[in-house]
Amino acid sequence: MALENGEQLEGSWLIGADGARSAVRRATGIEFEGFTWPERFLVLSTPFEFADAIPGLADVTYYADPEEWFFLLRVPGLWRAMFPVAAEVSEAEIASDAFAAARMARIIEGRGGYEIRHRTLYRVHQRVAQSFRQGRVLLAGDAAHINNPLGGMGLNGGVHDAVNLAGKLAQVIQDGAPDSLLDHYDRQRRGVTVEHVQRQTIANKQNLEAKEPEAQRAFRDRMREAAADPVKAHAYLTGISMIASLRRAEEIA
Ligand SMILES: Cc1cc2nc3c(=O)[nH]c(=O)nc-3n(C[C@H](O)[C@H](O)[C@H](O)COP(=O)(O)OP(=O)(O)OC[C@H]3O[C@@H](n4cnc5c(N)ncnc54)[C@H](O)[C@@H]3O)c2cc1C
Incomplete structure (x- = not known):
């Protein structure tokens, strides 16, 4: 493989963990199947202490709203607020102070x-990615899958890939296991990414922006039913914490 500085590296295996625009994925020609939402997401960070102004505010809070949902996240020293921005709004308008002020005014x-x-x-x-493996090239993290950030599943999914892949690659390299074990990595991790992470993050977005009163x-x-019933609450939490996706991956042969 050639690095950007021209240096050549040789190795037996290549893991493309180089992010959504993965040069490794592109070099393999593996398709990055899916779609791009028409709206963009704007993140505005402020030192204003929302927890003082909104009693009981959780560190991660989603506000469902058919006109414009938003999301508040506490990070060290700041709060991040995230808003959807319609496709037709220009980048110049989005960058203006007036646009930011109008979005923030929706919070309180x-x-x-x-x-x-x-x-x-x-x-x-x-x-x-259509496959997480092509011969001796493997994909992990955002190079293999990307999703909207509602639910906080992107980085976590990448960590799950890394743990799964490292264990299998160690067995192949150190213990002489057949390299077909790495196809199992693809089946497990790609399987739950499609079945669980993509489905859940799309549903999270649709729940926040639902326009029909019935939906x-x-x-x-x-949500009320899950909160009121410990069995349903447990099932819901194992789903959104991605524990259920790890259990599901274990079942994939
Ligand atoms: C607004 C927003 C909010 C998010 N919130 C959450 C959240 O709450 N929870 C969550 O789990 N996830 C969240 N995510 C997703 C998360 O940030 C990503 O899934 C995660 O960072 C992906 O990690 P990665 O290591 O696969 O890729 P990256 O973080 O993109 O890292 C790839 C690395 O590869 C390097 N690289 C790229 N090309 C080359 C090259 N040619 N040569 C050498 N190095 C290269 C890059 O410099 C970079 O360091 C969020 C994402 C966004 C945009």
Whole structure:
């Protein structure tokens, strides 16, 4: 493999863990199947302490709203607020202080004047590599799959890939296991990425933006039922924490 500085590296195996625009994935020609959402996501970070202004605010909070959902996340010293931005809004308008102020004004009625420390605009994709293996090349993390950030599953899925792949590769290299074991990596990790992570993150977005009163009611009813019943709560939490996806991967032959 040639590095950007021209240096050549040789090895028996190559793991493409080089992010969504993976040069390794592109070099293999493996398709990155899926779609890109028309709207972009805008992240605005402020030092304003929302927890003082909103009693009981959790560190990760999603606000469902048919007109414009938003999401609040506490990070060290700051709160990040995330908003969808329609495809037709220009980047110049999004970069304006007035646009940021209008988005932030949705969080607490009547409050403005937020100091904005960071502003980042993302394109949002739901894509999974057609295969996580091509011969001695393997894909992991965002190089293999990307999803919208609602539910916080992208990085976690990459860690699950790394743990699964490292164990299998060690068996192949050190213990002489057949390299078909690495096809099992593909079946397990690609399988649960499609079945679980893609499905769940798409559903998370649709639940936040649901416009039909019936769909909104159904979502709230499901949440209420899960909160009221320990068995349902457990099932719900094992799903969104991705523990269920690890258990499912274990079942894949
Ligand atoms: C707004 C937002 C919020 C998110 N929130 C969450 C969350 O709450 N929870 C969660 O689990 N995930 C979240 N994610 C997703 C998470 O950030 C990614 O899934 C994760 O960072 C992917 O890790 P990675 O190592 O696969 O890829 P990356 O983090 O992209 O790392 C790839 C690395 O490869 C390097 N690289 C690339 N090309 C080359 C090359 N040619 N040569 C050498 N090096 C190269 C890059 O410099 C980089 O260091 C979020 C993403 C976004 C955009």
